[in-house]
Amino acid sequence: MAKQLDYHTIRKIFTRFQEAEPEPKGELEHTNAYTLVVAVALSAQATDVGVNKATRDLFKIADTPQKMLDLGEDRLIGYIKTIGLYRNKAKNVMKLSRILVDDYGGQVPNSRAALESLPGVGRKTANVVLNMWWGQPTQAVDTHIFRVGNRTGIAPGKDVVAVERAIEDHIPADFQLHAHHWLILHGRYVCKARKPICANCLIRDLCPFEDKTL
Template identity: 75%
Template sequence: MARQLNYHDMHAVFTRFREIEPEPQGELHHVNAYTLLVAVALSAQATDAGVNKATGPLFARVDHPQKMLDLGEEALTEAIRTIGLYRNKARNVMKLSRILVEQYGGEVPSSRAALQSLPGVGRKTANVVLNMWFRQPAQAVDTHIFRIGNRTGIAPGRDVDVVERAIEDNVPAEFQLHAHHWLILHGRYICTARKPRCAVCPIFEWCQYEEKTQ
């Protein structure tokens, strides 16, 4: 586990990320808070590209929890069958859609606790929705961010909760809103799991990774 970067280096790292991509965007396609929630819930143990392929036709017809209930579980299951764990995910989407209609007037709540009470919605999913739709500086720690946090020294920690707190505690406030997107993109395209592309890494000079290549 790398040592925690100091404030000066953290500021330099995220300044560099911002210079490269001032307004980073999530890669899951959606049209509103509800479709974002569904897309993120479907993305567990699946790629964003795979989810987008399935939800493109789905979201063209279904963009509200009541429409999902009208569609029915059987049709939803068929629509997302290319996504891993699709049967269980379809059941959860139907359940959360009913709760949204019956308890929240069809609207997606902006509370982490309320989001996490929905079937199939964990802390990471809730944080993505809070960040991307409600513009809250919530940090959704996935496998990329966990790896990057520990490898670089940006947010070292032995589990996702510790890494999440490390980001919240150590990333300068001006970068909090976009921090998790910058880290995800860095993990997907530069600091990859098996063979990090250190030769083209924009934060090479601050990275604490002992095995980084020259």
């Protein structure tokens, strides 16, 4: 774990990220708040590419909680069986759809507490939905962000909550909205787990990672 970087270095880092990708976007395909919730819930321990392949046809016929309930669990499984843990995920999708219909009039709530109360929706999923759909500066810490935060010193922490707080505390406010997308994309395509591509890294000169690749 690297030491926490200073404010000025972090501002330089995110200025570079912003110049390279001014409006970073999440890679999970969705059409509304509900399909975003479902897509993020399905993405646990799965790739965005794999989830998108499974949901493209699914969301054409089940893009609301009621339509998902009408589809039924068995037919839902037919669409998502290529995704890891699909049986348990299917049960959670049906349960959260029922709650949204019964308790929220079929609408996805825009509070973290309400989102986290839904089956299969944890803190990370809630933060993704709040950020991507409602434009709140929430930080959804996944394995990529956890790795990048600790390697670079941008947001070091022993667990995901500590990294989330470090992002909120140390990244300048004007970068908060897109911070987690920049970090995810950097971790996914450059600062990879086993062999980071340091030669292509925008922030190589600012990063204290000792095991940089040549």
